[in-house]
Amino acid sequence: MIETDFLNRQNRLLDLVGGGVVIVPGASLVQKSHDTEFPFRQNSDFKYLTGFKEPDATLVLSKNEDGEIKRILFLQEKNPEMEMWTGIRLGSEKAPEVLPIDEAYPNHELGRRLGEILSGHQKCTFNLFNNDLRNLMAKTVKGINSRGKAKLHRPLNWQHLSPYIGKMRLQKESSEILAMKQAAKLTEVGHRAAMALANPGINEKQINELLTYLFSQENGEGAAYDSIVAGGENALILHYINNNCALNDGDLLLIDAGAQVNTYAGDVTRTFPVNGKFTSAQRDLYQIVLDAQKNAFGHMKKGVSLSDIHEHTCRSLCQSLIDAKILKGTLDENMESKSFRKYYPHGTGHWLGLDVHDQSPYLDEDLNDVLLDEGVTFTCEPGLYFPHGDRDVPKEWQGLGIRIEDDILMTNEGPENLTRAIPKEVKEVEEACQATLDTVLEKLSSKPLLA
Numbered sequence: 001m002i003e004t005d006f007l008n009r010q011n012r013l014l015d016l017v018g019g020g021v022v023i024v025p026g027a028s029l030v031q032k033s034h035d036t037e038f039p040f041r042q043n044s045d046f047k048y049l050t051g052f053k054e055p056d057a058t059l060v061l062s063k064n065e066d067g068e069i070k071r072i073l074f075l076q077e078k079n080p081e082m083e084m085w086t087g088i089r090l091g092s093e094k095a096p097e098v099l100p101i102d103e104a105y106p107n108h109e110l111g112r113r114l115g116e117i118l119s120g121h122q123k124c125t126f127n128l129f130n131n132d133l134r135n136l137m138a139k140t141v142k143g144i145n146s147r148g149k150a151k152l153h154r155p156l157n158w159q160h161l162s163p164y165i166g167k168m169r170l171q172k173e174s175s176e177i178l179a180m181k182q183a184a185k186l187t188e189v190g191h192r193a194a195m196a197l198a199n200p201g202i203n204e205k206q207i208n209e210l211l212t213y214l215f216s217q218e219n220g221e222g223a224a225y226d227s228i229v230a231g232g233e234n235a236l237i238l239h240y241i242n243n244n245c246a247l248n249d250g251d252l253l254l255i256d257a258g259a260q261v262n263t264y265a266g267d268v269t270r271t272f273p274v275n276g277k278f279t280s281a282q283r284d285l286y287q288i289v290l291d292a293q294k295n296a297f298g299h300m301k302k303g304v305s306l307s308d309i310h311e312h313t314c315r316s317l318c319q320s321l322i323d324a325k326i327l328k329g330t331l332d333e334n335m336e337s338k339s340f341r342k343y344y345p346h347g348t349g350h351w352l353g354l355d356v357h358d359q360s361p362y363l364d365e366d367l368n369d370v371l372l373d374e375g376v377t378f379t380c381e382p383g384l385y386f387p388h389g390d391r392d393v394p395k396e397w398q399g400l401g402i403r404i405e406d407d408i409l410m411t412n413e414g415p416e417n418l419t420r421a422i423p424k425e426v427k428e429v430e431e432a433c434q435a436t437l438d439t440v441l442e443k444l445s446s447k448p449l450l451a
């Protein structure tokens with residue numbers, strides 16, 4: 001059965017770009033070393049429009065002035081010899097039966113057939129930054145353009161795909177929200193298991209592997225991005241992915257990791273004590289970050305922007321830094337000079353979806369902030385990071401990095417925290433750290449999580 005979601009998305013995209021031809025290539029395999037490739041990851045836009053999971057395919061949509069729509073897919077052709085090595089291919093004969101397209105051809109025919117498809121259209125929308133595609137388009141359109149006095153439109157009006165499809169991907173449909181809720185569920189299991197497993201002497205590597213394993217349960221597709229498993233000062237490296245150090249008694253462990261389901265990402269950070277009990281200094285700092293996040297939640301409503309939320313979060317963290325005598329001067333002075341950025345260098349949130357940093361616009365055509373509306377999904381992730389040797393910072397806070405991140409769905413009733421079940425209050429976190437790994441995994445085996 002062909003899911004109507006995909007057909008509807010294709011129709012809406014054709015309307016949004018104003019008709020003509022839309023070309024969306026899927027991803028190809030990327031070489032890891034000689035004769036081996038990285039695991040395949042489909043291009044998000046292509047996935048969004050087709051649901052098709054094979055590499056080296058291209059979707060070509062067209063809508064003419066009579067409103068007639070054509071959906072053509074170019075894909076890997078059946079090839080028993082190749083399929084013996086790399087797996088079964090759908091092939092062009094079967095594709096129209098099971099995919100949201102009308103016609104399918106072997107991918108090597110794209111160049112040959114493109115001229116015919118483009119002829120008579122004025123507008124073409126594709127990723128202008130894709131050199132291969134732009135070169136193919138230049139060659140093809142040059143051919144059409146040179147057809148002397150032939151009375152037909154030439155596709156000379158090229159526009160970039162990303163702003164259009166990015167706008168569509170901003171507000172999630174119910175099937176997308178379901179996938180994100182399932183990703184949140186697996187992400188919860190992973191984080192709970194990590195809290196249970198972490199102990200002095202355990203290596204970041206073991207926790208990283210456990211997360212990947214749990215994120216692959218049921219229809220999980222593993223980690224949506226390289227997990228950050230950062231013990232002690234490693235938490236000060238914002239994109240730390242080495243994940244290979246032993247955990248030390250008395251240190252905190254920062255984990256930024258999320259499961260992927262149906263290509264939709266979870267993106268959650270928790271910071272907790274390796275030995276299961278915060279020191280009072282750690283707890284005080286943790287509470288400051290947690291309060292900043294709660295403050296941010298209080299400002300989430302339809303009609304505000306992610307930069308509004310960021311502004312409120314910065315003010316909250318900045319005031320705490322002033323209260324702790326780390327920053328001098330008034331709140332307004334420090335907001336003006338952005339002094340706090342030394343300790344809070346990143347944003348408070350980003351769009352979340354098929355990409356963990358979802359490719360939707362933050363500004364509209366008039367350069368105004370895109371506002372929260374029903375169905376948008378985003379993260380909320382305040383943090384504070386204090387390097388050693390910073391004399392403005394109390395000794396017991398030096399070397400600490402704390403971030404707390406949840407995934408939010410905006411609804412008409414207000415923000416819904418999709419990852420609220422993952423322990424976050426000091427007491428909850430300490431309890432989750434005391435749990436045994438067995439009790440966490442038992443829940444997983446007793447009944448399907450994602451039913």
Ligand SMILES: [Mn+2]
Nearest residue numbers: 267379381405
């Ligand atoms: Mn994030």
